[in-house]
Amino acid sequence: MTASDQQEKSASGASFAHVSRGYYSTFVALFTATLLISNICATKGVAFFGDSELSIGPLQILPIITDGGFFLFPLAYIIGDVLSEVYGFKSTRRAIYLGFGSLILASACFWILLHLPSADFYENQPALESVVGVYPQLLLAGLAGYLVGQLLNSVTLVLIKERTKEKHLWARLIGSTVVGEFADTLIFCSIAATAIGIDTWTDFVNYVIVGFLWKTLVEVLVMPATYRVIAFVKKREPTYVLQE
DSSP states (O other): OOHHHHHHHHHHSOOOOOOOOSSHHHHHHHHHHHHHHHHHHTTSEEEETTTOOEEETTEEEOOEEEETTTTTHHHHHHHHHHHHHHHHHHHHHHHHHHHHHHHHHHHHHHHHHHHSOOOTTOOOHHHHHHHHOOOHHHHHHHHHHHHHHHHHHHHHHHHHHHHHTTSOHHHHHHHHHHHHHHHHHHHHHHHHGGGGTOOSHHHHHHHHHHHHHHHHHHHHHTHHHHHHHHHHHHHHOTTOOOOO
Protein backbone atom coordinates (compact mmCIF):
# COMPACT_ATOMS: atom_id res chain seq x y z
CA MET A 1 0.00 0.00 0.00
CA THR A 2 1.41 3.37 -0.99
CA ALA A 3 1.53 6.43 1.25
CA SER A 4 -1.29 8.06 -0.73
CA ASP A 5 -3.45 4.93 -0.33
CA GLN A 6 -2.81 4.92 3.41
CA GLN A 7 -3.74 8.61 3.63
CA GLU A 8 -6.94 7.94 1.68
CA LYS A 9 -7.85 5.08 3.98
CA SER A 10 -7.21 7.05 7.16
CA ALA A 11 -9.00 10.12 5.81
CA SER A 12 -12.14 8.28 4.75
CA GLY A 13 -12.21 5.81 7.61
CA ALA A 14 -13.12 2.96 5.20
CA SER A 15 -11.11 0.22 3.48
CA PHE A 16 -11.15 -0.41 -0.26
CA ALA A 17 -9.43 -2.88 -2.56
CA HIS A 18 -6.49 -1.58 -4.56
CA VAL A 19 -7.14 -1.06 -8.28
CA SER A 20 -4.24 -1.82 -10.61
CA ARG A 21 -2.79 1.25 -12.28
CA GLY A 22 -2.01 -0.69 -15.47
CA TYR A 23 -3.85 -0.61 -18.80
CA TYR A 24 -4.93 -4.27 -18.87
CA SER A 25 -8.48 -3.67 -17.62
CA THR A 26 -8.96 -0.85 -20.14
CA PHE A 27 -7.97 -3.08 -23.06
CA VAL A 28 -10.20 -5.90 -21.80
CA ALA A 29 -13.16 -3.49 -21.64
CA LEU A 30 -12.50 -2.24 -25.19
CA PHE A 31 -11.98 -5.80 -26.40
CA THR A 32 -15.30 -6.97 -24.97
CA ALA A 33 -17.25 -3.95 -26.19
CA THR A 34 -15.88 -4.39 -29.70
CA LEU A 35 -16.94 -8.04 -29.76
CA LEU A 36 -20.46 -7.30 -28.55
CA ILE A 37 -21.06 -4.47 -31.01
CA SER A 38 -19.50 -6.22 -34.01
CA ASN A 39 -21.54 -9.39 -33.43
CA ILE A 40 -24.76 -7.38 -33.60
CA CYS A 41 -23.54 -5.61 -36.74
CA ALA A 42 -22.69 -8.99 -38.29
CA THR A 43 -26.38 -9.97 -38.43
CA LYS A 44 -26.71 -7.87 -41.59
CA GLY A 45 -25.42 -9.26 -44.86
CA VAL A 46 -23.69 -6.59 -46.97
CA ALA A 47 -22.97 -6.60 -50.72
CA PHE A 48 -20.94 -3.96 -52.53
CA PHE A 49 -21.53 -3.61 -56.29
CA GLY A 50 -24.39 -6.07 -55.92
CA ASP A 51 -26.73 -4.20 -58.28
CA SER A 52 -24.19 -3.20 -60.88
CA GLU A 53 -22.18 -4.99 -63.50
CA LEU A 54 -18.75 -3.43 -63.31
CA SER A 55 -15.99 -4.67 -65.54
CA ILE A 56 -12.39 -3.81 -66.29
CA GLY A 57 -11.79 -4.88 -69.87
CA PRO A 58 -12.71 -8.56 -70.13
CA LEU A 59 -12.68 -8.92 -66.33
CA GLN A 60 -16.06 -8.62 -64.67
CA ILE A 61 -16.12 -7.48 -61.04
CA LEU A 62 -18.26 -9.74 -58.89
CA PRO A 63 -20.22 -8.35 -55.94
CA ILE A 64 -18.18 -8.07 -52.75
CA ILE A 65 -20.08 -9.95 -50.05
CA THR A 66 -19.44 -9.53 -46.34
CA ASP A 67 -21.33 -8.79 -43.14
CA GLY A 68 -22.08 -5.57 -41.28
CA GLY A 69 -19.33 -6.13 -38.72
CA PHE A 70 -16.56 -5.93 -41.31
CA PHE A 71 -15.48 -2.41 -40.35
CA LEU A 72 -15.32 -3.07 -36.61
CA PHE A 73 -14.40 -6.70 -36.03
CA PRO A 74 -10.72 -6.30 -37.06
CA LEU A 75 -10.31 -3.96 -34.09
CA ALA A 76 -10.86 -6.91 -31.74
CA TYR A 77 -7.84 -8.64 -33.26
CA ILE A 78 -5.73 -5.50 -33.02
CA ILE A 79 -6.57 -5.19 -29.32
CA GLY A 80 -5.89 -8.91 -28.96
CA ASP A 81 -2.45 -8.36 -30.48
CA VAL A 82 -1.69 -5.60 -27.98
CA LEU A 83 -2.79 -7.81 -25.10
CA SER A 84 -0.73 -10.77 -26.32
CA GLU A 85 2.40 -8.70 -27.02
CA VAL A 86 2.40 -6.86 -23.70
CA TYR A 87 0.70 -9.20 -21.22
CA GLY A 88 1.33 -12.69 -22.64
CA PHE A 89 -0.88 -15.63 -23.50
CA LYS A 90 -2.33 -16.38 -20.05
CA SER A 91 -3.58 -12.83 -19.52
CA THR A 92 -4.91 -12.64 -23.08
CA ARG A 93 -6.62 -15.99 -22.66
CA ARG A 94 -8.38 -14.58 -19.59
CA ALA A 95 -9.59 -11.63 -21.68
CA ILE A 96 -10.78 -14.01 -24.42
CA TYR A 97 -12.75 -16.07 -21.91
CA LEU A 98 -14.28 -12.89 -20.46
CA GLY A 99 -15.31 -11.84 -23.95
CA PHE A 100 -16.71 -15.31 -24.60
CA GLY A 101 -18.75 -15.13 -21.40
CA SER A 102 -19.98 -11.65 -22.30
CA LEU A 103 -21.22 -12.86 -25.69
CA ILE A 104 -23.14 -15.69 -24.02
CA LEU A 105 -24.58 -13.29 -21.43
CA ALA A 106 -25.66 -10.85 -24.14
CA SER A 107 -27.33 -13.65 -26.09
CA ALA A 108 -29.18 -14.84 -22.97
CA CYS A 109 -30.34 -11.29 -22.19
CA PHE A 110 -31.54 -10.75 -25.76
CA TRP A 111 -33.43 -14.06 -25.67
CA ILE A 112 -35.16 -13.06 -22.40
CA LEU A 113 -35.91 -9.60 -23.77
CA LEU A 114 -37.56 -10.97 -26.90
CA HIS A 115 -39.78 -13.28 -24.87
CA LEU A 116 -40.98 -10.66 -22.41
CA PRO A 117 -44.61 -9.63 -23.07
CA SER A 118 -44.78 -6.45 -25.13
CA ALA A 119 -46.73 -3.41 -23.96
CA ASP A 120 -49.77 -2.45 -26.03
CA PHE A 121 -48.05 0.69 -27.30
CA TYR A 122 -44.85 -1.13 -28.35
CA GLU A 123 -44.88 -1.79 -32.10
CA ASN A 124 -41.22 -2.61 -32.78
CA GLN A 125 -41.09 -6.27 -31.79
CA PRO A 126 -40.43 -7.54 -35.36
CA ALA A 127 -37.67 -4.97 -35.84
CA LEU A 128 -36.13 -5.89 -32.48
CA GLU A 129 -36.20 -9.58 -33.38
CA SER A 130 -34.45 -8.92 -36.69
CA VAL A 131 -31.57 -7.12 -34.96
CA VAL A 132 -30.97 -8.95 -31.67
CA GLY A 133 -32.83 -12.20 -32.26
CA VAL A 134 -30.81 -15.10 -30.92
CA TYR A 135 -30.39 -17.42 -33.87
CA PRO A 136 -28.66 -20.63 -32.73
CA GLN A 137 -26.80 -20.91 -36.03
CA LEU A 138 -25.34 -17.39 -35.87
CA LEU A 139 -24.63 -17.69 -32.16
CA LEU A 140 -22.73 -20.93 -32.65
CA ALA A 141 -20.83 -19.46 -35.61
CA GLY A 142 -19.83 -16.33 -33.72
CA LEU A 143 -18.78 -18.14 -30.55
CA ALA A 144 -16.84 -20.89 -32.32
CA GLY A 145 -15.07 -18.55 -34.73
CA TYR A 146 -14.24 -16.05 -32.02
CA LEU A 147 -12.89 -18.57 -29.51
CA VAL A 148 -10.73 -20.54 -31.97
CA GLY A 149 -9.54 -17.49 -33.91
CA GLN A 150 -8.59 -15.40 -30.89
CA LEU A 151 -6.79 -18.22 -29.12
CA LEU A 152 -4.82 -19.07 -32.28
CA ASN A 153 -4.04 -15.38 -32.81
CA SER A 154 -2.66 -15.05 -29.29
CA VAL A 155 -0.69 -18.29 -29.13
CA THR A 156 0.85 -17.64 -32.57
CA LEU A 157 2.02 -14.17 -31.58
CA VAL A 158 3.49 -15.42 -28.29
CA LEU A 159 5.27 -18.36 -29.95
CA ILE A 160 6.86 -16.04 -32.51
CA LYS A 161 7.86 -13.61 -29.75
CA GLU A 162 9.62 -16.38 -27.83
CA ARG A 163 11.97 -16.68 -30.81
CA THR A 164 12.26 -13.04 -31.87
CA LYS A 165 12.11 -11.36 -28.41
CA GLU A 166 11.54 -7.62 -29.00
CA LYS A 167 12.58 -7.74 -32.67
CA HIS A 168 10.38 -8.13 -35.75
CA LEU A 169 7.10 -7.02 -34.20
CA TRP A 170 5.66 -6.75 -37.71
CA ALA A 171 6.15 -10.52 -38.19
CA ARG A 172 4.27 -11.27 -34.98
CA LEU A 173 1.39 -8.95 -35.84
CA ILE A 174 0.93 -10.17 -39.40
CA GLY A 175 1.67 -13.83 -38.69
CA SER A 176 -0.80 -14.04 -35.83
CA THR A 177 -3.45 -12.21 -37.83
CA VAL A 178 -3.12 -14.52 -40.83
CA VAL A 179 -3.54 -17.62 -38.64
CA GLY A 180 -6.25 -16.27 -36.33
CA GLU A 181 -8.32 -14.39 -38.89
CA PHE A 182 -8.30 -17.25 -41.39
CA ALA A 183 -9.49 -19.75 -38.79
CA ASP A 184 -12.11 -17.32 -37.45
CA THR A 185 -13.41 -16.36 -40.89
CA LEU A 186 -13.55 -19.93 -42.20
CA ILE A 187 -15.34 -21.26 -39.12
CA PHE A 188 -17.81 -18.38 -38.88
CA CYS A 189 -18.64 -18.35 -42.60
CA SER A 190 -18.99 -22.14 -42.76
CA ILE A 191 -21.59 -22.14 -39.98
CA ALA A 192 -23.33 -18.79 -40.55
CA ALA A 193 -23.43 -18.49 -44.35
CA THR A 194 -26.90 -19.92 -44.92
CA ALA A 195 -28.31 -17.95 -41.96
CA ILE A 196 -27.48 -14.63 -43.60
CA GLY A 197 -28.66 -15.65 -47.06
CA ILE A 198 -25.52 -17.10 -48.71
CA ASP A 199 -26.61 -20.21 -50.60
CA THR A 200 -24.11 -20.70 -53.44
CA TRP A 201 -20.48 -21.84 -53.44
CA THR A 202 -19.47 -18.75 -55.37
CA ASP A 203 -20.93 -16.42 -52.74
CA PHE A 204 -19.47 -18.55 -49.93
CA VAL A 205 -15.94 -18.46 -51.34
CA ASN A 206 -16.37 -14.74 -51.97
CA TYR A 207 -17.53 -14.25 -48.38
CA VAL A 208 -14.56 -16.15 -46.92
CA ILE A 209 -11.89 -14.58 -49.12
CA VAL A 210 -13.18 -11.02 -48.82
CA GLY A 211 -13.53 -11.31 -45.05
CA PHE A 212 -10.06 -12.78 -44.59
CA LEU A 213 -8.29 -10.38 -46.95
CA TRP A 214 -10.10 -7.36 -45.53
CA LYS A 215 -9.23 -8.16 -41.92
CA THR A 216 -5.61 -8.89 -42.80
CA LEU A 217 -5.36 -5.69 -44.83
CA VAL A 218 -6.72 -3.64 -41.93
CA GLU A 219 -4.03 -5.12 -39.67
CA VAL A 220 -1.34 -4.03 -42.12
CA LEU A 221 -2.79 -0.54 -42.64
CA VAL A 222 -3.07 0.25 -38.93
CA MET A 223 0.25 -1.36 -38.01
CA PRO A 224 1.97 2.02 -37.42
CA ALA A 225 -0.74 2.87 -34.88
CA THR A 226 -0.47 -0.59 -33.31
CA TYR A 227 3.29 -0.10 -32.96
CA ARG A 228 2.75 3.19 -31.14
CA VAL A 229 0.13 1.77 -28.79
CA ILE A 230 2.30 -1.21 -27.89
CA ALA A 231 5.36 1.00 -27.31
CA PHE A 232 3.28 3.38 -25.17
CA VAL A 233 1.92 0.58 -22.97
CA LYS A 234 5.27 -1.19 -22.61
CA LYS A 235 6.93 1.97 -21.32
CA ARG A 236 4.19 2.60 -18.77
CA GLU A 237 3.61 -0.91 -17.45
CA PRO A 238 5.92 -1.14 -14.42
CA THR A 239 6.09 -4.96 -14.56
CA TYR A 240 7.04 -5.20 -18.24
CA VAL A 241 10.65 -6.30 -18.78
CA LEU A 242 12.32 -5.83 -22.15
CA GLN A 243 14.03 -8.94 -23.52
CA GLU A 244 16.92 -8.36 -25.87
